[in-house]
Amino acid sequence: MASVVQPQVTVDEASPKKGPVDPAREVSCAVCQAWDTSLCAVLRSCASEGHAALPISTVHTVPARRTIFHPKEWSEFVPVICSGWSVSSIALPDGRRQILSFLLPGDAVSTAFLFGPLSGRHVEAVTEVTYRKFKRSDLRALLFENPDLFDRISKTWIDERVQADQLALDLGRRTASERIARQILNLAERLAKRGMMSGQTMEFPLRQRHIADATGLTPVHVSKVLGEFQRAHLIEISSRSLTILNEAELRIAADWR
């Protein structure tokens, strides 16, 4: 238990806490690289503006591959990722599944989650993950006290809608290589925002099965396309990390904008 499986994201170097509850919550968030994005930022800026304190939350740590949120869970808690990678998906009874998004530090599953339980969604850790659980009613209350908190949420909301639209466009109308290239570029961009890129290199804990489920393809085909990309020196993958060697060409392959 003391030695962790993979030395992934080095977010929490200051406080690798194991207990379920962390009273000194501002401290640990202060180190979080995701301060600039998404819900966390919203909550923190709200607190720093002297309004109500941050709502109560409990911190949890789960190992890789563990379920964070179960599809038939009807919970009053909304999880927000603090460190590590996880994945949000829906599945068919026969096993086919579609990944809707990769969740990085600072991400909540969906803004819709703030207003009611979103059944059918499965959230699963890819690496070891720490996350916070907020009580829905707390967040809601906070939302009504702060009109500009509301503004920020609605902005996130719009973003989320745009993301969903793009996903549909990708899955419905793009080729396999385009989808994969876009997924890589998209992740790179999001990691960069969080200061989690070193140059053109990122930690890349995803299995090919994850990429397959996110792009609506087969693991086998993903392997072939990634192979082509590497032979064409667009990217390089080794020991759970990915480097973009030729961003310009990769963007062309992705038909980016």
Added chain:
Amino acid sequence: MASVVQPQVTVDEASPKKGPVDPAREVSCAVCQAWDTSLCAVLRSCASEGHAALPISTVHTVPARRTIFHPKEWSEFVPVICSGWSVSSIALPDGRRQILSFLLPGDAVSTAFLFGPLSGRHVEAVTEVTYRKFKRSDLRALLFENPDLFDRISKTWIDERVQADQLALDLGRRTASERIARQILNLAERLAKRGMMSGQTMEFPLRQRHIADATGLTPVHVSKVLGEFQRAHLIEISSRSLTILNEAELRIAADWR
């Protein structure tokens, strides 16, 4: 100009008004079949509860195939369909396009639209369409005055999220026949809610390329699948109307639930 191209949905039989503004707005809405669903219902119930009056809106009528909302429009107005069918989509510069939803009477494009412009979206009339344009700021104001209006909107938001998830699952993980069958069942269900089904028969103004763009397929392939469905006596299509002959089997083809 007086004779309209297609005698589609017969919603507005009481008032086929042509002018852009309609002062007697409650009246025309009272006939609307969509009173039970979505944004319209929300606004009307809000008004009937004796809060502020319905916000100002202007009524517009456009012929089939006309653009209602342009992708680069950055408008402060949010359109809500009153009668007719329309379609909301996004497109790639090279012409590929993905339909995100068919809009039926009572539908707004997206709840996200209430909070900010959603660029890139194209909304286009399929049949002759009448719609209302609300001013975003009016709706927003109304929203803050009525906490339970907000509740209803957020419910719609969750629904919309679930729809988006299902779309991704369909496009990413389902076969052509499944996608098409589901689209048909889905439309039937939504039309039924609006009282627009006569038994198992519905007006069906969609061209096969609409279905193709909604399901991520080619018009040619859609034709083949619809042909199979008809030969198998699951459905019958003739003169712009569609009948579900064998709902049970169609549901199986759709892998419904």
Added chain:
DNA sequence: CGGGCAATTGAAATACATCAAGGCGTGTGG
């Protein structure tokens, strides 16, 4: 050391796209 998940690779199958031609209905202009 053995077992299981992950990745690679090639061969075969298949679902869907593309291409092409013809028919049918409908609006349009002579």
Added chain:
DNA sequence: CCACACGCCTTGATGTATTTCAATTGCCCG
């Protein structure tokens, strides 16, 4: 009113992107 063009649908032949199947390897972990 007719001829015509055009969009829409259908159908068959052919092409291709992706899946499925299968065998092999490496690797992590118990």
